[in-house]
Amino acid sequence: MTDRTAQLRDALKQCAAENDDGLVQILNIEGPQLLGVATRILGRRDLAEDALQDAMVQIWRKAQQFSDTSGSARGWIYAIVRNRCLNILRDGKRLSLMTPEDLATVQEARQSIDPTQDWEILASGSKLQNCLRGLDDKNREAILLAYVGGYSHGEIAAKQDVPLGTTKSWIRRGLTSLKECLA
Structure with missing residues (x-):
């Protein structure tokens, strides 16, 4: 048995004994090679790093x-x-495999779109448009930012410069009014 094999076996025993030095040893001995294998399988370094981290937790x-x-x-x-890499590839059929650069471009484009402007064209002449028109401006803006713009409640609160609870209340009240109007 080689020295490296014995070290890995001992590192696994340390992990089994809940000694986190075992993980450190595994990464010191095989880390770059493990990352290389994961990168070759997944074709992207960021996904490979995620896979390696997940695999270390599983180990x-x-x-x-x-x-x-x-x-x-x-x-x-x-x-x-x-196996973790193969699971990521399999799950990738459901997930977007955008490169970090493409994702940054999409996020920049999202920030330049304001769903609260020209919202009337979204549902031109429909009952939804009439119901949205009947909402209080703050409620309508919060709902449009959340459901058309895709912003989180925290992002909406920051954008509108109000507390998070206020934003959540506006959205909840607006949705209740929309539901009543559309019923």
Whole structure:
């Protein structure tokens, strides 16, 4: 048995004993190689880093399941990283795999759009437009920012310069009024 194999086996035993030095040892011994494998599988460094982090958590949680009789510690660790990468690829069919640069472009474009302006064209001539028109301006603006602009309640509170609770109340009251109007 090589020195590296023995070190990985001992590191897994430390993880099983809930000693976090075991994770540090695994990353010191195999970290760059694990990241390289994950990057090759996923094709993106940011996803590979996420996969490696998730795999390390899984290694920590399942270290007591490792047995010398089932294979090498190195193989067991790499199998967890590989499986985590494959799960990300499989889940990626449902998730957007935008590059960080593309995501930044989309976020910048989102910030330049103001859903509270020209909202009448969204539902021109419909009952929704009439109901939105009947709302208090603050309630309508909060609802449009949340449901058309995609802003979180916290972002809306900051944008409108009001407390978070006020924003939540405006949205709740506005939605209640819309529901009554549309019923």
